Amino acid sequence: MTSARSAKRAPKPTEAELAILAVLWERGPSTVREIHTELGDRTGYTTILKLMQIMTEKRLLTREERGRSHVYRVTSDEAHTQRRIVDDLLQKAFGGSAQKLIVAALSAKKSTPDEVDEIKRLLDEYKGGLK
Amino acid sequence: MTSARSAKRAPKPTEAELAILAVLWERGPSTVREIHTELGDRTGYTTILKLMQIMTEKRLLTREERGRSHVYRVTSDEAHTQRRIVDDLLQKAFGGSAQKLIVAALSAKKSTPDEVDEIKRLLDEYKGGLK
DNA sequence: ATTCATCTACGAAACTTTTCGTTGACAACT
């Protein structure tokens, strides 16, 4: 056997794929038409269709038929996929240091003191979950 | 004019470029040989050389001659580049929510309580810097 | 029944990124 479409882990999505995932996260299960509309006129309909077909092959999406069209949904949840992506970035750009990444995120986002407090609350929550 | 190599802002590095940047961040200014050694035998020497030449064209790196070889250094500092990358990811995968990203970073890294405390300290520092 | 709109499927073009083979320069060594 060489490279059949067998049971593999979901690979890291490409840029264009990520744009589609983001819409699916926001809207929930959707048709190609819906995604295409949401994404605006930057890309043609068949481009989106093709990408979603490829994503289905890669197991990033599943689909079911509804009438004449297909409804796509993401296979693994938003948090899981985001963790994958961040983990990858953490290794490649931050030498594995979550702290550096968080600092970068804060200054990129220019968070307000209130938001920082909210983040601190999340940290406590996370710490609580560890025990 | 269409696309001359003029005064442009540094573009987002590709994956392979990022691997090189990471080594330069860690080691400081280095020769191609040094980067190649550090990166192991996964890729050939000329591949790294070519990439670094391209990166120099793109102004991600500058270089100066030292004897027969060239010493490359990054143009903009680590934090700045990391912020760029994170900002991009923030928009594309996290709907602009720094909180989501931070949570993802924590669980990807499986941070310990001590590390979480350290991050909280950084947050306070950051908050202090805002005033 | 013909036309029209909408959908999937397929294939290939266009573009980007990564890889490496080859060449020529240069210096150190014999």
Added chain:
DNA sequence: AGTTGTCAACGAAAAGTTTCGTAGATGAAT
């Protein structure tokens, strides 16, 4: 002077990603 090792330069192949044109199916409207 000839051989050997190391380097930058260059070009182009290979691989990966994104784009869209075209075709065929199906249902709705005339």
